[in-house]
Amino acid sequence: xxxxxxxxxxxxxxxxxxxxxxxxxxxxxxxxxxxMVVRPYGWSLWENIQSALDRRFKAxxxxxxxxxxxxxxxxxxxEKAHVEGFSPELAVVTLGGGEKLEEPLIVRPTSxxxxxxxxxxxxxxxxxxxxxINQWGNVVRWELRTRLFLRTLxxxxxxxxxxxxxxxxxxxxxxxxxDVYTDFAVNDAAVPVVPGRKSDSERFMxxxxxxxxxxxxxxxxxxxxxxxxxxxxxxxxxxxxxxLDPNNQLQLAWTTSWGxxxxxxxxxxxxxxxxxxxxLPPKLAPIQVVIVPIYRDDHEASEVLPVVEKVRAELQDxxxxxxxxxxxxxxxxxxxWELRGVPLRIxxxxxxxxxxxxxxxxRDIPGREGKAFLSQEGLAGQVRDLLDRIQLSLFEKAxxxxxxxxxxxxxxxxxxxxxxxxxxxSWWCENPECEIKIKEDTKATTRCIPFDQPGGSGPCIFCGxxxxxxxxxxxxx
Amino acid sequence: xxxxxxxxxxxxxxxxxxxxxxxxxxxxxxxxxxxMVVRPYGWSLWENIQSALDRRFKAxxxxxxxxxxxxxxxxxxxEKAHVEGFSPELAVVTLGGGEKLEEPLIVRPTSxxxxxxxxxxxxxxxxxxxxxINQWGNVVRWELRTRLFLRTLxxxxxxxxxxxxxxxxxxxxxxxxxDVYTDFAVNDAAVPVVPGRKSDSERFMxxxxxxxxxxxxxxxxxxxxxxxxxxxxxxxxxxxxxxLDPNNQLQLAWTTSWGxxxxxxxxxxxxxxxxxxxxLPPKLAPIQVVIVPIYRDDHEASEVLPVVEKVRAELQDxxxxxxxxxxxxxxxxxxxWELRGVPLRIxxxxxxxxxxxxxxxxRDIPGREGKAFLSQEGLAGQVRDLLDRIQLSLFEKAxxxxxxxxxxxxxxxxxxxxxxxxxxxSWWCENPECEIKIKEDTKATTRCIPFDQPGGSGPCIFCGxxxxxxxxxxxxx
Numbered sequence: 001x002x003x004x005x006x007x008x009x010x011x012x013x014x015x016x017x018x019x020x021x022x023x024x025x026x027x028x029x030x031x032x033x034x035x036m037v038v039r040p041y042g043w044s045l046w047e048n049i050q051s052a053l054d055r056r057f058k059a060x061x062x063x064x065x066x067x068x069x070x071x072x073x074x075x076x077x078x079e080k081a082h083v084e085g086f087s088p089e090l091a092v093v094t095l096g097g098g099e100k101l102e103e104p105l106i107v108r109p110t111s112x113x114x115x116x117x118x119x120x121x122x123x124x125x126x127x128x129x130x131x132x133i134n135q136w137g138n139v140v141r142w143e144l145r146t147r148l149f150l151r152t153l154x155x156x157x158x159x160x161x162x163x164x165x166x167x168x169x170x171x172x173x174x175x176x177x178x179d180v181y182t183d184f185a186v187n188d189a190a191v192p193v194v195p196g197r198k199s200d201s202e203r204f205m206x207x208x209x210x211x212x213x214x215x216x217x218x219x220x221x222x223x224x225x226x227x228x229x230x231x232x233x234x235x236x237x238x239x240x241x242x243x244l245d246p247n248n249q250l251q252l253a254w255t256t257s258w259g260x261x262x263x264x265x266x267x268x269x270x271x272x273x274x275x276x277x278x279x280l281p282p283k284l285a286p287i288q289v290v291i292v293p294i295y296r297d298d299h300e301a302s303e304v305l306p307v308v309e310k311v312r313a314e315l316q317d318x319x320x321x322x323x324x325x326x327x328x329x330x331x332x333x334x335x336x337w338e339l340r341g342v343p344l345r346i347x348x349x350x351x352x353x354x355x356x357x358x359x360x361x362x363r364d365i366p367g368r369e370g371k372a373f374l375s376q377e378g379l380a381g382q383v384r385d386l387l388d389r390i391q392l393s394l395f396e397k398a399x400x401x402x403x404x405x406x407x408x409x410x411x412x413x414x415x416x417x418x419x420x421x422x423x424x425x426s427w428w429c430e431n432p433e434c435e436i437k438i439k440e441d442t443k444a445t446t447r448c449i450p451f452d453q454p455g456g457s458g459p460c461i462f463c464g465x466x467x468x469x470x471x472x473x474x475x476x477x
Numbered sequence: 478x479x480x481x482x483x484x485x486x487x488x489x490x491x492x493x494x495x496x497x498x499x500x501x502x503x504x505x506x507x508x509x510x511x512x513m514v515v516r517p518y519g520w521s522l523w524e525n526i527q528s529a530l531d532r533r534f535k536a537x538x539x540x541x542x543x544x545x546x547x548x549x550x551x552x553x554x555x556e557k558a559h560v561e562g563f564s565p566e567l568a569v570v571t572l573g574g575g576e577k578l579e580e581p582l583i584v585r586p587t588s589x590x591x592x593x594x595x596x597x598x599x600x601x602x603x604x605x606x607x608x609x610i611n612q613w614g615n616v617v618r619w620e621l622r623t624r625l626f627l628r629t630l631x632x633x634x635x636x637x638x639x640x641x642x643x644x645x646x647x648x649x650x651x652x653x654x655x656d657v658y659t660d661f662a663v664n665d666a667a668v669p670v671v672p673g674r675k676s677d678s679e680r681f682m683x684x685x686x687x688x689x690x691x692x693x694x695x696x697x698x699x700x701x702x703x704x705x706x707x708x709x710x711x712x713x714x715x716x717x718x719x720x721l722d723p724n725n726q727l728q729l730a731w732t733t734s735w736g737x738x739x740x741x742x743x744x745x746x747x748x749x750x751x752x753x754x755x756x757l758p759p760k761l762a763p764i765q766v767v768i769v770p771i772y773r774d775d776h777e778a779s780e781v782l783p784v785v786e787k788v789r790a791e792l793q794d795x796x797x798x799x800x801x802x803x804x805x806x807x808x809x810x811x812x813x814w815e816l817r818g819v820p821l822r823i824x825x826x827x828x829x830x831x832x833x834x835x836x837x838x839x840r841d842i843p844g845r846e847g848k849a850f851l852s853q854e855g856l857a858g859q860v861r862d863l864l865d866r867i868q869l870s871l872f873e874k875a876x877x878x879x880x881x882x883x884x885x886x887x888x889x890x891x892x893x894x895x896x897x898x899x900x901x902x903s904w905w906c907e908n909p910e911c912e913i914k915i916k917e918d919t920k921a922t923t924r925c926i927p928f929d930q931p932g933g934s935g936p937c938i939f940c941g942x943x944x945x946x947x948x949x950x951x952x953x954x
Contacts, residue, residue, distance in 0.1 A: 028598070028599075030544075030545040030595075031548075031552070031594055032545060032548070032549060032582060035545040035546075035547060036545070037542065037544050037545060038542055038543040040540035040541065040542045040610060042542075043540075043542045043543055044541070047541065063517035063520075063521065064520050064521070065514065065515055065516055065517045065519075066514065066520055066523075066633060067507075068507040068512040068513070068514060069512075069546075069584075069615055069617065070512060070630070072509060087575070088575055089574060090573075091547070091570045091573050091574075091582075092570060092572035092573070093568045093569060093570050093584065094570075094571045095567070095568070095571060095581075096567075096568050096630075097568075097619035097621070098564070098619075105568075107546075107570065107584070114508070117508055118505065118507075118514055122505075133517060137615070138543075138546055138615070140546065140547070142573045142574035142575075153547070154545055154546050154547065156543060
């Protein structure tokens with residue numbers, strides 16, 4: 001049971017993160033370098049994320065399927081940019097059933113190639129389009145520097161793959177799915193994000209245009225939280241995804257792909273957490289309300305426990321846990337559930353029984369200010385209201401933090417200063433050379449060219465040449 | 478779009494199965510030998526199976542987690558029987574990130590070893606027990622002869638892994654989970670199963686006792702549909718899963734594992750299907766009710782379509798699809814949805830509009846007998862009732878079929894005859910030599926030693942020695 005104090009979040013953000021993931025039992029290190037075990041508490045959070053996203057995918061007409069884990073090595077080579085990007089990251093199966101394989105198989109790092117191969121088989125006519133398929137699964141990328149959730153050899157995600165008859169429709173799909181991610185991040189995870197387009201250098205290998213939502217973590221670094229790619233006809237050409245149009249002419253399809261991964265659990269931790277541990281947004285928290293009974297002896301227990309049971313029943317529409325452990329003190333329980341980020345704690349003791357109240361403590365507001373006595377009467381409504389307020393307040397706090405730490409530097413000297421501890425929102429001429437130099441000088445990269453632009457033009461923050469778009473620059477995870 | 482007629486189920490069962498899986502778009506062959514793509518219709522069926530099982534797992538106190546795909550080769554060697562059993566079936570990753578790995582990694586064929594390793598890390602005290610974790614995921618076994626769903630290199634499943642303080646509790650868990658599988662198979666899939674113990678030769682590699690549910694397919698062959706293993710202290714010993722008991726003494730834990738896979742989709746197909754295609758049990762069918770509007774011209778359409786919309790709304794608590802395609806005839810649609818096994822079809826034409834009725838056709842009863850006119854008034858209740866009847870009737874039909882094709886042969890000559898086209902329920906002395914000889918003579922293996930025993934004793938069907946248990950023998954998938 002975790003009792004060690006966490007490192008200070010403000011002073012040792014990175015250690016704070018690493019230790020918190022372990023202490024809160026979200027995940028653990030696997031015996032293979034860079035792999036993780038997602039423990040039940042972390043997986044339950046992921047299940048809630050999955051269900052919130054999956055609902056949105058289905059509402060926008062997508063269905064789920066499962067494509068194979070193992071992909072012939074030759075497939076990757078069919079799309080030039082794709083193979084260049086992924087080759088260094090591959091895990092390769094060379095032995096099967098005790099024998100050397102004639103063609104090595106890669107463990108999928110992403111599935112555009114295998115999906116492209118199958119789509120070519122399934123799509124014959126414009127009537128088969130659009131084809132809107134998503135897959136929940138695992139992928140493997142041989143990363144060198146790994147961190148739990150943020151970058152692991154194997155991770156869990158969804159990858160959507162769609163094929164369309166026209167460019168316009170495929171472009172709409174790409175943006176629609178970015179909207180879905182934005183809506184989820186903002187409304188369910190309380191994580192403010194900036195949606196926008198990736199620069200050429202940050203684009204997905206094989207895409208025509210990549211879009212991203214970027215979030216600011218508690219140390220002001222950026223985390224790419226979900227991406228959506230317009231693939232043009234690149235994969236359709238590589239895999240012969242063709243269809244007969246209404247005039248009986250063969251046409252190449254237009255495809256998209258979009259993905260969201262367990263990495264986002266890292267975003268939730270690093271956006272909301274504090275020195276005491278996790279703070280989970282109510283809509284996604286595995287446990288929304290923990291009830292801690294308070295009593296000193298059997299007599300008090302006999303008064304308190306029936307009320308605890310009654311309250312649990314009253315709150316049946318929430319994800320509730322009663323902490324009835326007898327081997328630890330209430331104080332220990334408070335710390336334990338604070339560490340695990342349960343949004344609302346309810347304490348019930350003999351005085352509450354007498355007064356018909358419960359004591360409620362908000363996880364997001366420490367100390368007295370976050371505490372209130374609630375009437376047992378109509379408790380469910382009050383809890384709903386409190387959870388809604390916590391959800392909103394987490395979002396507002398994170399948004400305010402991002403605003404505080406986002407700068408519009410006047411010149412490159414100021415730029416270099418502000419990106420040490422924040423984001424810079426600056427004019428950029430879109431010349432990759434400026435991007436490279438900025439990265440060399442400051443470690444900051446272009447995070448995205450946001451949809452939301454001031455208009456007009458200004459001098460590139462690096463070279464001073466005229467630029468028509470402003471870009472977010474930041475050090476990133 | 479699939480229009481080819483299926484091979485006759487009674488004459489060409491195997492071809493019928495293979496073609497049906499493809500035609501109904503449940504799955505497709507992947508480019509890698511022996512791998513499959515589960516298509517959206519098949520995956521939706523699997524999602525319904527998952528949700529029906531997962532609900533039961535959670536109700537019995539289990540939580541989900543995710544253990545890694547890649548396992549060090551050396552782990553497998555820690556449990557002797559386990560490595561012997563799985564070695565020939567392994568897919569091995571030898572290259573990672575462009576370099577040869579120091580220790581090869583296996584793609585998990587099952588996760589007892591990696592789970593054992595983590596449990597040893599997590600379990601310290603009796604207070605940490607029982608540990609009841611399940612995982613939904615993919616595994617890879619390098620099979621030589623493969624068939625879609627029934628045996629593929631990669632398949633999808635859940636694997637439960639639990640650790641307990643006492644043998645008795647672990648044995649109870651093993652049997653409880655077999656009960657969960659039985660309950661699911663019978664009540665949700667309408668597949669009658671025989672629960673029982675596996676013979677020593679059919680036991681899971683590394684288990685002390687293996688239990689199974691066995692189902693009879695439409696060609697009378699048996700299909701092992703779910704297994705639950707009491708692992709004793711074998712894996713606890715191999716991986717040092719120890720805990721301090723209440724007296725502060727170190728003890729080895731007792732563990733179990735249990736699994737249920739996409740193979741069961743094969744069981745559903747082969748239990749219920751007919752010459753026209755799939756027949757899916759209403760509780761699991763991705764589409765429970767398909768509505769086909771019938772009209773000849775725009776005028777009729779303008780009468781019919783609003784009623785179709787009204788009926789769809791009335792049936793919103795069911796999984797309903799309106800087939801509004803205009804490029805195909807109603808007759809084509811009927812065949813198409815019969816092929817896909819939708820339990821109930823509702824037709825709405827101008828006469829139904831005039832009379833306030835709909836025409837309902839049960840998938841499980843072909844022709845006139847399965848048809849009825851239902852009033853549009855209170856339709857949801859009537860549909861619920863019909864679906865319940867279809868669910869029950871599928872189960873009863875399958876059970877009757879199993880009974881008809883299960884024999885109690887008087888001697889070995891008759892035994893050899895009956896297992897050509899059925900199951901034999903016979904006394905067996907539990908000598909593995911008799912089992913081997915029987916398999917050589919007839920291809921029939923011991924499927925299970927059912928819990929439900931007649932009592933008493935009798936002569937072994939092969940050697941005539943006294944036996945105290947009766948066993949099901951059958952040719953199996």
